[in-house]
Amino acid sequence: MFLLVRARFLAGYEGREWPPSPARLFKALVAVSRHNVADADSALEWLEGQAPPTVLASRASSMRSRLRRFVPNNSEVDPKTGNAEWPSARASKEPERLHAWRLEPPAEVAYVWSVAERSAHSDVVVAIARRLQSLGKGEDFVVARGEYANEIPSGLVRYKPGAKWDGFSLEVPDKGCLSVCCELFRRRAADPGWNKIHELPTMGTRLEAYAPEVDEVGEPHLPIAMFGLWKGGSRRAFDARLLRVPVGQCRHLLSTIVNEAAAEMASDFTQREALMRLGQSLLCGHAVDGGKYEGPHAAVVPLPSVLGPHPDGRVRRVALIGFGCTEARALELFETVVALLHERELIDDGIATGVRLRREHDEDWLSLLTRPAAVWESVTPVVLERPEFVRKEWEELGHKQRRQEARAGHARSAQELDRAIAERREELVRAAVDRLGIGEVVDIESSRAPWRAGAHAASQYRTAGYLRQSPRFHVRVRFREPVPGPIIVGRGKYVGFGLLRPLP
Known part of the structure; x- marks a missing residue:
């Protein structure tokens, strides 16, 4: 069984790292648990003793922050006195560097702990999670919830702790993290300028190596x-x-x-x-x-x-x-x-x-688009990269004479002509697939008619420019071993033609 805390960001994320570290989540839970939550401290002590969670997160890209701070940065230290700066005395005029991330939908992060069974401590964590309003800075608004699941949800990038290769580090809560949070609050409430965290017996956090989960092939x-x-x-x-x-x-x-x-x-x-x-x-x-x-x-x-x-x-x-x-x-x-x-x-x-x-x-x-399969068939027709035969090749094939014989009722001439054209189409499609380098082709079929309901005959698809000069067909390709997609073949692969779908 898994315990999950999920948070969906409502207006972006301005933290220094993505995904937000488990320590950020823990400190946010401590902050909201101060408002009359029964047994909160024992539940949070239980949570800080758990192994680092797996983190699930939407994809994100860094960007320049849209926010600018117009208030004095009171956390700066006066280099002359070593004390915290105050607006009445001296305030730093240098703007604080703000980080920002553009989050892809659903703009969500989730923290996953493996638990043996549902317990009173985990139920309290679920109750605390519902109270979260921000995760990170005060402007990083979220809607959060805690829940149980039998499987880790899909659809988000999975970051696993304990990475053995060059990934990145995230801060995770350690034994005593709750005590450190409470002591920091007590000392700063008594002395707002206090900033000597190093005097505490422990920091309450440690760094844990994380890395995104990759497939075994490593493509x-x-x-x-x-x-x-x-x-x-x-x-x-x-x-x-x-x-x-x-x-x-x-x-x-x-x-x-x-x-x-x-x-x-x-x-x-x-x-x-x-x-x-x-x-x-x-x-x-x-x-x-x-x-x-x-x-x-x-x-x-x-x-x-x-x-x-x-x-x-x-x-x-x-x-x-x-x-x-x-x-x-x-x-x-x-x-x-x-x-x-x-x-x-x-x-x-x-x-x-x-x-x-x-x-x-x-x-x-x-x-x-991506499911591995041994057989793939076209959803939109494949545009061949050249005609089956140029004029000289048609003449060598005796195309004109064979067509005349076929019209006169000579079935053999028609069959030979059809076979030659089908072999050349297969040759051209095979060459296009081989250039993708995705697997060994066993068999290729081509047809002007669609393979499935919902598609149209290949000749009905409108083309323009260079695509108009090349013939187009629906194809079915069989590989020796299942290959993953996406597979897009032919001359118009960048503009919608030649899309193949996997068959069961």
């Missing part, structure tokens, strides 16, 4: 963000055959947001320019010279509604998949852009559409 994390398309309080549904409409609007907005993210992440002009160039290439697919960026970059992927008993294939969600965004700086930029995209309105030719992007966390849709 770089591929960031994925999902957004719902909303207009006027309901979902906006696009026709999947017009993929370029939602994709084009999202990519236009993305280009604008990248510049905002760079300005927020860096105040230095040189660093800001470097971030803008990085974002334009890795997130927008634009090279420095204004051409097309040839390396892997983020894909805007419309998600046709193919789940549930009545799939209609309309697009009500889009995913931003950060291909190439695995380095620390690129990942931080991706997360900042994702946070800025939340609740932004799509623009079509300079006209506001009223459609807004809202960040969503849906395990079913995430599984549709």
